[in-house]
Amino acid sequence: MSKREYWGTRVGAILAVTGSAVGLGNFLRFPGQAAKYGGGAFLIPYLVAFLVVGLPMAMAEWALGRWGGRRGHNSAPGIFRMLLGSRKGAYVGMIGTIMPLMIYMYYLFVEAWCLSYAWDYLTGHFGRLGADLAVIEDHFLTLVGARANGALFTPAAARMLLFLGLCFVANTFLIYRGITRGIEKFCNLAMPLLVVCALVVLGRVLTLPANPAHPEQSVVNGLGYMWNPTKPGETLWSALANPEIWLAATGQIFFSLSVGFGLILTYATYLKPNDDVALSSVTACAGNEFCEVVLGGMIAIPAAFVFLGPAVVQNPPGTFGLGFVTLPNVFNQMPLGSFFGFLFFFLLFLAAITSSLSMLQPSISLLEEGLKIGRRASVSILTFVTLAGCFFVVYFSKDFTALDTLDFWMANFFIFIFATIQSVVFAWVLGIGKGMEEIRRGAEIRLPRALPFVLKYVSPVYLLAIFALWAWKNLPERWQAIVTLPKEGPPVVLLSVVLIAAVVAFFSMIVAAANRAWDKEEPS
Amino acid sequence: MTPAGWIIMILACGGFIGLLVWCIHKVVATPEAAEHLHAQTDIDTGDRE
Numbered sequence: 001m002s003k004r005e006y007w008g009t010r011v012g013a014i015l016a017v018t019g020s021a022v023g024l025g026n027f028l029r030f031p032g033q034a035a036k037y038g039g040g041a042f043l044i045p046y047l048v049a050f051l052v053v054g055l056p057m058a059m060a061e062w063a064l065g066r067w068g069g070r071r072g073h074n075s076a077p078g079i080f081r082m083l084l085g086s087r088k089g090a091y092v093g094m095i096g097t098i099m100p101l102m103i104y105m106y107y108l109f110v111e112a113w114c115l116s117y118a119w120d121y122l123t124g125h126f127g128r129l130g131a132d133l134a135v136i137e138d139h140f141l142t143l144v145g146a147r148a149n150g151a152l153f154t155p156a157a158a159r160m161l162l163f164l165g166l167c168f169v170a171n172t173f174l175i176y177r178g179i180t181r182g183i184e185k186f187c188n189l190a191m192p193l194l195v196v197c198a199l200v201v202l203g204r205v206l207t208l209p210a211n212p213a214h215p216e217q218s219v220v221n222g223l224g225y226m227w228n229p230t231k232p233g234e235t236l237w238s239a240l241a242n243p244e245i246w247l248a249a250t251g252q253i254f255f256s257l258s259v260g261f262g263l264i265l266t267y268a269t270y271l272k273p274n275d276d277v278a279l280s281s282v283t284a285c286a287g288n289e290f291c292e293v294v295l296g297g298m299i300a301i302p303a304a305f306v307f308l309g310p311a312v313v314q315n316p317p318g319t320f321g322l323g324f325v326t327l328p329n330v331f332n333q334m335p336l337g338s339f340f341g342f343l344f345f346f347l348l349f350l351a352a353i354t355s356s357l358s359m360l361q362p363s364i365s366l367l368e369e370g371l372k373i374g375r376r377a378s379v380s381i382l383t384f385v386t387l388a389g390c391f392f393v394v395y396f397s398k399d400f401t402a403l404d405t406l407d408f409w410m411a412n413f414f415i416f417i418f419a420t421i422q423s424v425v426f427a428w429v430l431g432i433g434k435g436m437e438e439i440r441r442g443a444e445i446r447l448p449r450a451l452p453f454v455l456k457y458v459s460p461v462y463l464l465a466i467f468a469l470w471a472w473k474n475l476p477e478r479w480q481a482i483v484t485l486p487k488e489g490p491p492v493v494l495l496s497v498v499l500i501a502a503v504v505a506f507f508s509m510i511v512a513a514a515n516r517a518w519d520k521e522e523p524s
Numbered sequence: 525m526t527p528a529g530w531i532i533m534i535l536a537c538g539g540f541i542g543l544l545v546w547c548i549h550k551v552v553a554t555p556e557a558a559e560h561l562h563a564q565t566d567i568d569t570g571d572r573e
Contacts, residue, residue: 011551040532047536224525227533279554283547289540297537444554 012184018287019187019354021258026292028323031300040229041239045249054253060426062277063438065268074269074365076262087515095418096262100359102410105389106403111352112164121342131333145397176379197347198295205303222305260419266362278443370514396492405496416467427456
């Protein structure tokens with residue numbers, strides 16, 4: 001068996017987890033959600049979710065990962081098999097492997113958009129598009145092939161495939177280099193660079209003069225849209241009485257902190273047996289929140305407000321619209337816009353690649369550990385699987401249907417399921433006593449007295465309540481989308497679900513083989 | 525921007541910046557735990573019963 005791999009330094013492990021957490025959601029999704037749900041009012045459920053679910057669950061996931069690593073497991077199936085004391089446990093843990101892998105299949109596509117935008121700003125191409133929203137939207141929809149399925153597989157649109165190929169090669173190369181020489185080394189460089197880029201863009205946004213044509217469109221008023229707790233005609237209580245704000249805030253915390261994805265679990269298995277997890281998990285969460293609330297919360301909405309006015313901010317477009325249509329329009333109106341546009345999309349690219357790297361590691365760990373194959377063979381198998389998945393998403397690019405369907409089931413449905421399972425397993429199967437012992441092992445900070453109570457009762461109940469509310473609101477409509485065949489064109493939603501089923505079947509076979517190997521290693 | 529907006533922005537941003545600075549200080553100031561040999565009582569067999 002190959003020698004166990006560990007993180008080179010504690011800072012390296014923290015930066016890798018922070019890099020995994022900091023992604024497009026921090027800079028695009030968070031400001032859009034906050035502006036949509038009442039600005040400052042959104043921060044209240046957001047902070048509650050951070051304190052009762054995000055931070056405690058992150059600590060639990062770090063602790064569970066190191067617990068598994070100490071017992072020779074680097075994969076979620078191996079850890080859950082041991083935790084649940086049954087071969088079936090490995091199939092439960094399989095969710096934590098499949099989820100990031102399938103998210104990777106479409107995340108890479110979006111990563112390529114960021115790289116393409118950064119390149120276009122660097123070469124001055126984007127600046128020539130001018131400040132017409134319709135022109136930029138047209139450019140975006142053409143670039144990503146959103147008008148027709150297969151649109152990117154034409155010579156005229158093949159440029160996007162080149163950027164996608166570059167992203168694919170970069171991710172594969174870094175993941176092949178391994179934990180220390182690949183992921184850790186890259187994150188040690190990329191994360192500080194990302195923060196520097198964001199601070200420069202933030203400095204530019206905060207020093208923007210008010211719009212001369214509309215003096216009320218100033219940065220301070222833009223910040224007001226982002227942070228004022230109430231909107232005209234609304235009270236704080238009426239905003240908080242809307243269950244959707246709680247749902248959106250909790251979803252944002254999950255998506256943002258990478259809790260419940262199986263990523264932290266896998267990364268933490270590469271810690272040494274007595275490495276601290278308490279301080280490391282809080283630091284990674286704090287780094288993510290700094291990027292999200294401080295940097296993300298002060299760039300997109302205030303800048304859009306100054307140049308485009310309250311109409312755009314009052315009805316913020318979706319994540320893609322804000323990032324790839326609205327903000328380019330803002331940069332195109334800004335002095336030195338090409339430079340700041342490049343910095344912004346380059347930082348988005350860095351945020352995306354540090355996240356996408358982490359999405360492959362859980363599968364690599366399972367293949368290496370379960371099939372007893374080397375890194376080269378594991379990466380080759382994964383390259384084949386992810387290429388097929390990426391091809392599916394890129395081919396069925398019309399209206400982002402495939403991307404949206406995979407995102408819904410993987411980054412929304414399964415994340416709630418797996419986070420809830422992790423929460424229950426940590427507090428009730430491993431036991432809160434042993435769980436807390438695990439968090440305290442090597443801890444370099446004192447833990448709050450309320451933490452065991454929060455982990456045992458508050459987090460699981462909160463998660464179950466939010467999941468029930470989310471399922472009641474979303475599942476019927478999504479189910480209808482699967483079973484209702486479109487009048488024309490291929491049934492992309494149904495095909496996307498078939499793709500998920502195929503990946504589940506493929507990984508079930510790998511887990512079955514891994515179970516047989518583990519049976520031999522751990523004879524009863 | 526209303527006074528309440530200023531307060532929320534300063535508290536949220538200040539809180540997270542303060543938390544991050546404190547964490548970085550702790551990480552940098554605390555030396556990484558050295559690996560050491562364990563006594564028999566430290567050895568965890570992995571049994572949960």
